[in-house]
Amino acid sequence: MITGEIKNKIDKIWTDIWAGGITNPLTVIEQLTYLMFIRSLDEKELEKEQFEALTGEKQPKIFPQDEEGQSMRWSRFKTMDPRKMYDIVSNKVFPFIKSLNGNSESAFSRYMQDAMFLIPTPQVLQKIVTGLDELYEYDIKDRDMQGDVYEYMLSKLSTAGQNGQFRTPKHIRDMMVRLVEPSPDDKICDPACGTAGFLVSSAEYIREKYEAVMTNEQWEHFAGDMFTGFDTDRTMLRISAMNLMLHSVTQPHITYVDSVSKQNMISSKYDVILANPPFTGTVDAESINDDLKAVCNTKKTELLFVALFLRMLRKGGRCACIVPDGVLFGSTKAHKALRKELVDNHHLRAVISMPSGVFKPYAGVSTAVLVFTKTGSGGTDKVWFYDMKADGYSLDDKRTPIQENDIPDILARFHNLEGEKDRKRTDQSFFVDKSDIVANDYDLSINRYKEVVYEKVQYDPPVVIMDRLDKLSLEIAEKMKELRGLIGE
Template structure:
């Protein structure tokens, strides 16, 4: 989690930009992201230089070419405010907008990053504001991936409408849990249809590097598949697309498919056209704070489930986007698990009877604080179109390693996440676990008999410990003794005052 020191630094930078004339919170975030991106580029180039110095070989894929040394953060930060402003506005910013454009020169169509950056604007109002912000950002170490992600999370959390728009980052440890449980492989085609800052796609790319590094970098073809064809994300916020593209590029994915798309809208839905049945793994935390008009919602999704609720429509979308045999790990509000409307029941029946519902991890309501206090769960399912659900594995997550209040203070000794992953990987041993345990399996027939209710409370058994109380006569005698002591004490006080 982000530390108090970094929070105070970001608050100070935010106030500097606000007082300098950038009053739109999303504009503040966007400009800060550009500067953080520029800073990170210099850090990455420095790492390449150090590697080259150690090995005695030329720098591999240098970020800054000959004559571009002055564009580096470490160089222009030492210049006077007026010169720095001119350099960033006229040279550095155009440079970052064209990163990846060499792909167009190579006949490869250019990167999605370049496409999204074409409309980016440099909005720093004055040299003194830029110099002040650069000085403050220079103290923040961007080498750690968690720090970069937490910076985005904290900045997005400063937007008052974040809870309404769904534009807050899923906690990294929850993302990592979902990625570890789905275990991406080099053959996967991965999608997040509500990608935001691309946190799920980044975690999946890091998992692939850690566990399948030799395979994804085996040759030029494998490298091209990893960089160009593995990761796909949609969002309908242009700022989020730019931030997500920069985030992916910073994490070493050169050309992810990050596109503008209102995933649920008629005529633009990812469930139609070439994307239907395209993806083997979906990782998502879609917006679930609203409803849509029937007229504006994709008709192919309405054929799966007739509803206006976005959380149900996104589940229908995921099923349409998945390949047969494809798997998904998605976060849903608890209402999806037990809602009584026809749409809720239809979708749950579909997941259990026509697809393969693998698991439900129930999360405590504090996981998304301070941005939202809603109770949520993670659904794991596989598209089969022919059933396959025999039992559903339930886990009652009670702690995630952080306090469940608005402070979200680290509590590393209180985390169920390692146990969740270990038990998931050894699910065969879970079959005989009692219903009083944190994890257990429920047969499909029992779920069907309960009207496809998927809430863990429906199946979990609570153990009540019998407490032995003294007989009433003994309790009354004890009360009489206490009353006598009080009376004696009162008389003693009265005697002292006489």
């Protein structure tokens, strides 16, 4: 967990960049990401040199061995005069890391080709390099800490992207990962990965739960094949690849793919899908994959993505995804067709209704988490509903921590659904039979099924109320008389 002192150091670096004229949070993150990557290359090189010195075994080098090549290493340029450092980083290091793409070792370097170095002045660069170096030297002790630092930086992305994408809060992601419980043998995918938050949360969960018992094959799977992410924003791809690298996932499959288009033909491949797909977008009807149109003929991304999850999961695969409330009760043909597909042809396990402030300050939209298993042969006999009222943070733009938090209760109840059978519809969670859902036109909004108990309010008889009003009138007249007397004096 990062301390207040570390947060202050990150805030200072951030302020220095803002003062230099870069005010878009995404650009700030991107520039910091490049510098963190440049530093990580030097770290790798140092490890290779130490191994070579110990074993005498020649290791392939990242940087050229001449004087110019060695001057591109973080450990060399960090102490240079600001102008010289700026010249080396902008004119030598940057072109060099972009050319690494040829024999790339990581997903991150694959997306460096269209990267731009935007730090405006030598002074700003020096402040960032000094600030980052101090963080690494004194505060970041291990990979977990690196990941936490990067997570804190990403938390500053407080605006939604052009396509309606925004960062899902970590505690919501962690809850969703714990709902589907990925294992070390699973293949996990987020087809709208953004900053790769769901993949990072999955990696953390697997390491926390299985680290002591994982085999070498499972660790190899963890470092590469286990995690796949797609996005259509190359900046996001760079950031997500770096985010995963900082969480020990060195070879993730982070790829530029328009997930709902004909470009994506993946089917029945993944064991787990976790996602918060874009809500606001519509896509070009011509480019939409015909398989998805067969499930729900629409241009709305929030519907197409759920149909996509069903296609990409293997039989028995699990999904937890966030959808806007409209998906649950929308009355169009496409809305109903998607809900019918989930309820009739697969196993819809849970609908967790979330309060509308969960995504503030990005958006105030009301959302829900759908949890389902792909079966292709039905399996929904009843659906578990939960009305989440609090998530541990205030539901305003500030999102400050509070005591009330339903997440532990949600997880405990979801993993013991036997105990939920006798709950009434006046409770916070309850089951609804499939027959009820079908009778209600496949409506999945909790308000359709929740029963509210109204307390009868007892009022005094009108005569008593009138007497009370008379008494008050006399008191007012008395006070007015007293006040006039005071003014008269």
